[in-house]
Amino acid sequence: MKKRLLSAAAAAFFGVLLNAQQIKFEEYDLPNGLHVILHQDNSAPVVTTGVMYHVGAKDEVKGRTGFAHFFEHLLFEGTPNIKRGEWFKIVSSNGGQNNANTSMDRTYYYETFPSNNEQLGLWMEAERLRHAEINQIGVDTQREVVKEEKRLRMDNQPYGNLMNAIQQNLFTNHPYSGSVIGSIDDLNSAKLQEFRDFYKKYYVPNNATLVVAGDIKPEQTKKWIQEYYGGLTKGTVAPKNFPKESPITKETEKTVTDPNIQLPAYIFAYRSPSNKDKDAYILNMLSSYLSSGKSSVLYKKLVDQEKKALEVQAFNLGMEDYGVFGFFAMPMGETTRQTLQADIDVEIKKLQSTLISQDDYQKLQNKFENQFVNANSSIQGIAASLATNHVLMGDTNLINKEIEIYRSITKQDLQNAAKKYLNSNQRVIINYVPEKK
Structure with a gap:
């Protein structure tokens, strides 16, 4: 009987926790295809603004690998309204933090600010999407950054290329055979216009999801979203028709x-x-x-x-x-x-x-x-x-x-x-x- 009572108590405890875990959110699309997700949580005075683009290493073409990850760096170079080298200064001076990361399937950027700077986060991500600076000095600078990252994380790191070895040998048709960081030779040989074309192709509102989570007032947030993102032009997003893999039938x-x-x-x-x-x-x-x-x-x-x-x-x-x-x-x-x-x-x-x-x-x-x-x-x-x-x-x-x-x-x-x-x-x-x- 005692054991049964303890089990019942544990179940009740987990039930309370699971109910508390429910994340309420609202989502909708702008006419230009941008998907918006809002989550209100006023328990702490912080807001995260994130944008996930449905572009990753698998979307790259042969001979031009590493572009998706490269843009994770390149798109902090600035915009016509954010001078080169100022992005991180603006964030830190306003009490925020920011980062970005890339996978085989997507690229994600975010800022977290005190909630009184929510508007700043929304504006900065809209700047990145609207008219990021893609110029030669930025490309040359970030090439060196990526080279150093590859040396530190992979080429000079014990077992640093292990995951690459797995994917190269497990996938023969699908682009999962590549790596997120890609080839430095590919990045070195790419022309400036190729980077601009990649940006134009994938950094469009209908290939993006905007999420705003934290201490927000949803109606005000929606007004800012409409102001900063509503006028962006819808792009043409190609279907993701990747080659299929045949089943592995022999060790x-x-x-x-x-x-x-x-x-x-x-x-x-x-x-x-x-x-x-x-x-x-x-x-x-x-x-x-x-x-x-x-x-x-x-x-x-x-x-x-x-x-x-x-x-x-x-x-x-x-x-x-x-x-x-x-x-x-x-x-x-x-x-x-x-x-x-x-x-x-x-x-x-x-x-x-x-x-x-x-x-x-x-x-x-x-x-x-x-x-x-x-x-x-x-x-x-x-x-x-x-x-x-x-x-x-x-x-x-x-x-x-x-x-x-x-x-x-x-x-x-x-x-x-x-x-x-x-x-x-x-x-x-x-x-x-x-x-x-």
Whole structure:
């Protein structure tokens, strides 16, 4: 009876938290196609203004890679009304902070200001969209910035090109075979007009989602949005008809060298479905079951008990068109790749042949409930989630109902996904090893 009462209390506690987690928002389109999402939260005097453009590394053409990420830097160069070098000064001097980031699928810019500067954030993002300065001095300056970033994050970083190795070998037709940072040679050889054409093609209101979240008065915010964004001209957005991948039907093995490492790493990579697909959520759960935390199956066996690996991890990287499910293992001592592969395969076979225990299933559900409760704990996080769910997932309200997808996943679903996606003939094995000297 006592245990039942405790369970009821826990359920009630989570119920309160989940109800409090509901994110209320309003969304609408301007006539020029700009999608607007407003979220009012007057609990703290801050406002985040973010704009997500539906352009990422996958939209680039062969021979001109790196453009999407390059624009993440270039579009802080200024506008006719914001002098070169003044963007960050304006933000910091008005008590704000700002940043931008790029993925294979989208580019996102945002400012967070005290709420008395909400109008400033809206104006600055409208400036970026209306008439960003694309000139030779800006291009030349940001080329050097990107070169240094590539050296620091990838070329001189141990295991810095590991994700590139996975994507290059897992995708042969789709542009996910490239990298977000792209090729410096491509950027060096590109002409100024090509950058201007890229801006004209993708930085248009009907390829953008504007989100304003925080201490706002919605009616006033709408007036400012109409003033700053309403007069922008609608562009022509080309359909995203990317080449499809044929199913992987035969295991392949590749070796990639890295001059910055002393210990090898082994990756067993499988192509997984789009992050819009329910199976992507199921694979998220499977990766958590296998390697999240010291009590997880693979960590406990290979790292803790048998001391065969320094590190082991299962992951599911969801993207808009496809995903990547993989196992990463770094051997301990003389442990071979074949040994790690055999042990990982044993756990896959268990998943394919036997339902996980009720205790393990409940732990998974509790973990994802907890993640949901703790997600979106800041206005910046809420703004990014709202934009992402609209642009990449096609449903802004996933910010509230995504947990229902995880709750609906059964033990049988986990087994079925393991059977469907994690077969040896569907994978690429990557030996990521030190470069011989």
